[in-house]
Amino acid sequence: MTGYPPIEDHGLIGDLQTAALVATDGTVDWFCTPRFDSPSVFAxxxxxxxxxRFRIAPASDGWVSKQLYLPGTAILITRFLTEEGVGEIVDFMPVIDGAxxxxxxxxxLLRVVRGQMRVAIDxxxxxxxxxxxxxxxITEAGVLFHGSDGTELALHVARRANLRPEDRMRVEEDAAGVHAVLTASAGEIGGVVLETAPDGPPREPGRDELLAxxxxxxxxxxxxxxRSTYRGRWRERVDRSAITxxxxxxRPTGALVAAPTAGLPEQAGGERNWDxxxxxxxxxSLSIHALLGLGYTEEAGAFLNWLSDRVRAPLPADGGAPPLQIMYRIDGSSDLSEEELGHFDGWRGSRPVRVGNGAAGQLQLDIFGEALDSVHLAATHGLPVTHAGWQRVTALLDWLCDAWDQPDDxxxxxxxxxxxxxxxxxxxxVAFDRALRLADRHARPADVTRWRAHRDAIYQQVMERAWNQQRQAFVQHYDTSVLDAANLYLPLVGFVDARDPRWHSTxxxxxxxxxxxxxxxRYDPAASPDGLRGDEGTFSMCTFWYVDALARSGRLDDAVLTFEKMLTYANHVGLYAEEIGRTGEQLGNFPQAFSHLALITAATTLDQRLER
Incomplete structure (x- = not known):
């Protein structure tokens, strides 16, 4: 559909509190403020x-564009090539340090590097x-927008006094917003700054200020x-994933969003459109593995502090509610009420567009294992488990002793x-196993006998009920023969040895x-009804888990080839959405943290195995 670029035709910029997507045609077509989970201004x-939208592009026809990151940064460069000249838009958000x-x-920033270019700004x-x-x-120095929700935007325009009057930028209002056209020649640098919650009226930023x-x-x-300690074979790809x-x-809380977007579909025209x-x-929790593997202990510690604050200790008197919700807002609040934006058409007609997430109320027992695994890993990297933190760990395990043997979502x-x-x-x-290891290694008080009994009972139950003799494989759940790519994680956490015949047949x-x-x-929706209509693409995180599992299983050549092939599915600046479609297109919210953290762990596993 016209007006909707492919999901993969974007780069990401941000300031560690919110982010924006910039399309290859120079359009900022997604930006929420003041936080990732705030309402959108451009959508x-x-x-x-x-x-x-916020678009800067050549005012002429017949141009082509290219996009890249300034190496080693989150600064995005969109290049426009026209018959008259070549220009660049340099997009970035100055990083905010603090609260x-x-x-x-x-x-x-707009700079012309060859010839001359006439540029339109909308x-x-x-x-x-x-x-x-x-x-x-509209003022002499720019534009001020006053939103009915209380949001204010200031557009600061860098005017260049050395230009002829007819070539200077003029800002004009129309029914849609404001529009301006300027003409610039090789060597000239200009630009605009869009500021949210400005502390004064629009002003004219100088060239030196913009360059600073x-x-x-x-x-x-x-x-x-x-600061990254990674020196392996895929450094450029790993660095880009780490930056993402x-x-x-x-930054204020250390929380990681799954993606900066909402409503992008897992199938074009379908209903699997989540926030x-x-x-x-x-x-x-899984990001802890990726971050610690690269030496980023500060970031890992910040998330662990956020996670610790979410655990309710001691537990409520009724003992029924889980001590952890599966997801939260970035400030730690738990209200994620889901609603549909009925006035939005959705990307290429993919409706409904949802904000909020009703899955927040689901029971997902795996999160306790992922949380405890990250705490254990952090402890091996010198991030201590405090007394208060250990109390929270024991609270998790006390609840899980009574709760693990039940169906979940x-x-x-x-x-x-x-x-x-x-x-x-x-x-x-995993939760019981890692807690037992922590108790033993750090001599912490624990009901070791009880925890070990539950750990061993789970092992026996999975080996008896999750193993399907007919399929000769571990299956999705106890009452099906359907396979599930989530089970690729079994050897990664040590539940089954990667050399075990049962694992090889799985x-x-x-x-x-x-x-x-x-x-x-992930699985076959036709064979395992999931309560939703439509189909979906392949899941990028699962592909990287597959690489890891292949490497651990001794199929190193297959692992390297699969990894290299998967790298070809990244977009032009090395980013991945949640899924890959039938013709290689990106599907789902973009870019996806899961995909990038799994890429990092797969690359480090491959490097380790290749070195051996």
């Missing part, structure tokens, strides 16, 4: 007519997911990337009813049913 990605703030700056905000109204105030913001942002990212995880981290701008205990958040999911059972085993079964060339499906 033409979800509704080309009512969503709002949460409503003030953010989106800087868009700013069309739509507040509160396009439901709000606004007034526009650019240099500060560049140096922040290069210093941060320079950092961009998806809400991922929240922090899943699972995603954040599973890792994939299906809406087709609870089952005895194998992955949930295995991760409950992997062989997945090869024949879930793997398509190098890509891996």
């Amino acid at each position: 033409s990605l979800l509704d080309a007519g009512r969503g709002g 949460a703030t409503d003030r953010h700056r989106l800087v868009r 700013v069309e905000p739509r507040f509160d997911y396009g439901r709000g109204t606004h007034t526009t105030e 913001l650019f240099e500060q942002t560049r140096e922040f990212w290069r210093r941060w990337v320079g 995880l950092k961009l998806l981290t809400y 991922y701008r929240y922090t899943w205990v699972r995603d954040g 599973g890792i994939w958040e299906t809406r087709g009813g609870r089952q005895h999911f194998t992955y949930g059972r295995v991760m409950s085993w 992997l062989a079964a997945m090869d024949g049913e879930l793997v398509s060339d190098s890509l891996v499906y």
